[in-house]
Amino acid sequence: MGRGRAPCCEKVGLNKGSWTPAEDMRLVAYIQKFGHGNWRALPKHAGLLRCGKSCRLRWINYLRPDIKRGNFTKEEEDTIINLHALLGNKWSKIASYLPGRTDNEIKNVWNTHLKKRLITSNELETPSPSSSASIPCSSSDQSEAKSTSCDGETETETDDYNRTLAEFESLTGAHDDQEVHQEEKIEIPDYDFDIGELVIFDELMLDIPVENNSSCNNSLNFEEKQENENGNESKKWLAYLEKELDLWGGGEDKQEHENEDIVDMESDPVLSYFQRGPSTPPSPLDSFMTSNLLTQ
């Protein structure tokens, strides 16, 4: 490549802003089936007019099955405060200690609630940078948590990070990211996925133009066993998503969906799913997932 950075995707003609339920379902249906081997290629293959980055973010921050919704508990907030004192604005690291919470969510909670609360409590009490957490070394200012240790000695970022992490772990009993996750994590269908080997448009029956045949002219090699293992989780998650998205909350929504979509409904099962009424069993997507996605 030449100078400068290539854009993460061709931005012209792509959707921006809030995701529609139809886009959500399309993304979920695609990932349920194929996983997300290549975020950059995903939107094209899934028939989404979104940048890959946007898809990744939407999945990670909102659509993932193991997302925990609702208010943060006191314990979670305390953990965030303690970890922030140790790690600074390492939101993804902090998130790894809070199963079901995303870095974005934690960042938002910190910026909107916890930071203010700490400032207020620090104003009330005698100011002490480490007063909020019983942790030996803290850096309450977001940007300064990296390169200096308590005694002012300069260290590498890695050394400092490892040391502070070890301190936290010794305080909390946590060991490492993965172990913390494994205890509470909800099972997510985990597709080992080879994007180079499939005709995705046919698999999904998505009626979208294929601009570059070479990128999708192979056939998919899927493990049936894995499908069977993952099928139930997938269905549960889709049911949950349907409920969570409140797709059929009112007639107006349905009306809206009839007008907004890009792809011909009859040739697009995901889209057709959104055209059904609340009392029309079974869901076309259910059937679609059963007959085309989950049981191949």
Next chain:
DNA sequence: AAACTCTTCAACCGCTCAGAA
């Protein structure tokens, strides 16, 4: 009820990092 302000949070942007070629 209307206008305005504040708060929240999903989403975007630009950058860095890590791995592959």
Next chain:
DNA sequence: CTTCTGAGCGGTTGAAGAGTT
């Protein structure tokens, strides 16, 4: 070693809802 690419991270923005006047 250098270059390139994709993934991931953290800061920031802006729309929408809630609260206040």
